[in-house]
Amino acid sequence: MAGITLKDVSKIYPGSTGEKAVDGFCLDIKDKEFVVIVGPSGCGKSSTMRMIAGLEEVSEGEIHIGDVLVNDVQPKDRNIAMVFQSYALYPHMSVYKNMAFALKIRHLNKAEIDRRVRETAEMLGITRLLARKPRALSGGESQRVALGRAMVRNPAVFLLDEPLSNLDAKLRADMRAEIIRLHKRLETTFIYVTHDQTEAMTMGDRIVIMDRGLILQNDSPKDIYDYPANIFVAGFIGSPRMNFVEAEVAREGGIVVAKFGVTALSLEKTNVNKDVLASLVGKKVTIGIRPEHISVADSVAVGEGLLGASADIVEVLGAETIIHTDMPGDLRIVVREFNDVPVKRGQKLNLAVQLEKIHIFDIETEDSITVRPGGTPKSARSKIAKPEPDSGGEPDASDNGGGES
Amino acid sequence: MIRMLRRAKPRAVSFLYLLPSLAGVLTFFIVPFAQIIRYSLVDNPISNTYVGFDNFKRLFANAAFQRAASNTIRFSAIAMPLAVVLSLLLAMVLEAKIPGKSKFRTMFLSPMMVPVASIVLIWQVLFDYNGVLNNVFARFGVLPIDWFKSDYSHLIVVALFLWKNLGYNMILFMAALGNIPKALVEAASVDGASSFRRFWQIKFRFLSPTFLFVTILSLINSFKVFREVYLLTGDYPYEDLYLLQHFMNNTFKSLDYQKLSAAALIMAVVMALIIGILFIVDGRLGKDVES
Structure with missing residues (x-):
């Protein structure tokens, strides 16, 4: 379990003539908080998440997970788990092996691996899929397996990169509720990237809205809806x-x-x-x-x-x-x-x-x-976006209607 | 005619379409191969007396064949794995973010553009008794070596083979590396896999069809290196460089068709066996990852 702090984080991709994909991103994410980063394509939300995961280098600024500065820490040593948009299940491994992969690398004994995999599979209702290969799974099943692979490790932080965008509308609504339930059950920090405002409004304790690399507002869903900064x-x-x-x-x-x-x-x-x-x-x-x-x-x-x-x-x-x-x-x-x-x-x-x-x-x-x-x-296009002391908590259901599409 | 075609069964029509290429394959592959099998089992093509496996026994007892076969096996056993592994390593290095990537790529590909005769000339200039290398050595007081008639001759041909073939293999591997889903490799690194494990357990699975293709290609090319060796050293080179193709060439010149056919059959069977094994291995490794 850990909070995350991003201090003036910027990302400049090589060959981009110095243009910042993420520009002076400042954010404090509390332990066990569910933060949704939302914005249109190319706004820098995925780059931000990939920097937190360690899949992209931080061009400027600092990222702390817990108290540790992780700028130069390998992804494998950050104690994070990530769910990818494409699920990224290993095609040649069964669901069981996909879920056990990270545990094997950590040299856990067989009995412990088996216990954790089966427990997680039970929680997600995928026990009957354990022997299957990913190509024999539907989109929704693949999504659950991808979540299971992340959960089985008990990571300090969950990163979810547009995990529902490949699902149809009905399944998306079901999985949205499932992920909210999982967050409550696991009591771990969740960072969720999406371009879908409905997901942002319904899932996050807090929403960070980005455009062109900048944070435009960082607030609770209700306050974002009631008091848009720009x-x-x-x-x-x-x-x-x-x-x-x-x-x-x-x-x-x-x-x-x-x-x-x-x-x-x-x-x-x-x-x-x-x-x-x-x-x-x-x-x-x-x-x-x-x-x-x-x-x-x-x-x-x-x-x-x-x-x-x-x-x-x-x-x-x-x-x-x-x-x-x-x-x-x-x-x-x-x-x-x-x-x-x-x-x-x-x-x-x-x-x-x-x-x-x-x-x-x-x-x-x-x-x-x-x-x-x-x-x-709230100052618009602010580079400083600290959480409000009272901004956590449940999104108000009465206002969520505004976000439904 | 059209009416006849319409009435004919689709299967018969499809055979009709196949006929031109079938004729080509029959004329240039199947019939000659059958002929070779026949030659290998008779005493000579004129009397046509069946002698069973006598030609093969004669072949295996032949010292020149033994020498040529062992040299060829030795050459392929060294050159083929090196060609595969080194080109994969090169492709991985060039895949990484290194400066001057495209220049390196062109450099490794350039030997492909040079005709064999010119390649041979370059290597002759380098390794001839009066060549560049001996000249340089002489400056340091080292006695000249007749490279192509020394124990180094084999290594020189391996180097020549690698120099000629690495670039193409490398391009094939680079294309295959580029096709590996990035998210899978990233998922593995978030899962805690070391770079070795990421390569072995994820990337290699996706590379296996290309790995098979490059291996077969390198095997075939290693058998074809005769061309360069022949141009460098002639009909009867230093005994370390006497390859199966030298043997076949010389046997052909002496019109010993039976021995030649037996040798060709043995070579074909050995290659088919090796390629068959490679396909089985690839079938296991590449399962599930091929789209």
């Missing part, structure tokens, strides 16, 4: 993605509003410092509204703003309906409606916006201006 994070987490509208801040009748198209929405209820809000008057900002914070309404309740739009595409998903709407000024707004509202294409709609849920972003830096209650706003 436009990238706001757009990356949540499906359908957040609506972004360029607006001009103005004061109308003593109220600060965001004007776009023919509409003005009050910003008075947003979590923005009053002085900051006042200083924005006359300036352009980007405002962000999640589709689930807009609904189709006949009238506006207290705390809501009204938008006029016409329905373009209507996606009925059963439990919810996604409505793509057109607004005057060539604006497109997506609405996620949970009520059973019959909407037809071309129908004129009144949309009610929950004003306190509006996010405001600086139009140039793309950082959030919204203040987080009880805390300072």
Whole structure:
């Protein structure tokens, strides 16, 4: 069992003209924590994991596992286990031998190897597969064997590199739950790399969002969803993605509003410092509204703003309906409606916006201006991303819906 | 004709398509081979009297054959494993991140581009009694050695063989190394495998088909080294360099077809046996890893 500390870690690949694949990555991962590193392809998440595993050299900075600086420590001596995207099962060995491989290398006696392999296989429900070769396994079975091969060693840290991306949607959902259960059972540090926001939101105690080698936000899933630090994070987490509208801040009748198209929405209820809000008057900002914070309404309740739009595409998903709407000024707004509202294409709609849920972003830096209650706003594109003392714990189930695709 | 073809069974049609290549194989391989078997069992091609295994007994008792066979076996036993192991080592070195990789690769491949006659000339310039090497030795007061008529002659031919063949083998191994799934090797290193174990238990499994191919190729090439030796030293070289092909060449010149056929058959059987064993070994090692 061990925590991991990354101090200003950078990765420059040879022949890349000095471009940093990972740039000044700072992260403290507590013992037994489940951290998900998420970001689009090429953001540096896999490079970061491979540096932790020792499969890539660290170009700059330090990686500590426990109290040990491991920059120059061989992968085999780091006491880590890794689950690969391709599973990387040894094709010429049976499932049993695949799982026993690492234990044999450590010169454990046969009885102990047998006990551990069978115990782990039992835990994962793969005992009946032990004699099979990898080519005779399905995707889901291979995935379990790969997990088993990692578990059997009782490593201090589990590294999982997009382990579910080769599975179909149903199996992926099952294995997601299985991995969460395993983490609770094993009580070991898990680092999980994915590009799938649903996996990130549902699995991690903490999510680290990366883009172009930088950490853009490091927070609990709920805080990432509620208080995205910048436009990238706001757009990356949540499906359908957040609506972004360029607006001009103005004061109308003593109220600060965001004007776009023919509409003005009050910003008075947003979590923005009053002085900051006042200083924005006359300036352009980007405002962000999640589709689930807009609904189709006949009238506006207290705390809501009204938008006029016409329905373009209507996606009925059963439990919810996604409505793509057109607004005057060539604006497109997506609405996620949970009520059973019959909407037809071309129908004129009144949309009610929950004003306190509006996010405001600086139009140039793309950082959030919204203040987080009880805390300072997270600096966007920050190289320093220490965990919040209270950021651990369970992701709030009520908010996970935002991450489901 | 077309109507006839349509009516014919598909099997018959497929034989028809095979006919041109079958004719070639029959004319140039099967018929001559059958002829060789017949020659090896008769007293001479004119009287055609069956003599059983007399030709083989005569062959095994022949001192020149014994010398040629033992020289050839010795040469192949040294040159073939060296050609395989050294080219694999070279490929692994060039696979690693070393500077000037492509230059080394070209350097090792360049002997392939040189015609045999030129290769022979280079080695003659080096190892002739009045050659470069003896000249250099003379500067240090060492007496000249007639390299091709010394105990070193065998080693020189091994070196020549390696110089000529390493590059091609190396390219084959480099391609095979490049095809080994990277994640498997990485998984093994995370699992705690040393570089030796990673090579032996993971990489070698994937290399085994290429290993087999390179071994067979090197074996065949080691039998073919006669060409260079013949051009370097002629019909009757120093006795250490007298190879099976010398024997066959000279037997052919003396028109002793029976002995020649018996020798050729023995050689074919021995090669088939060795290649058969290699296939069995590869079948065991390469199982499961070949896609």
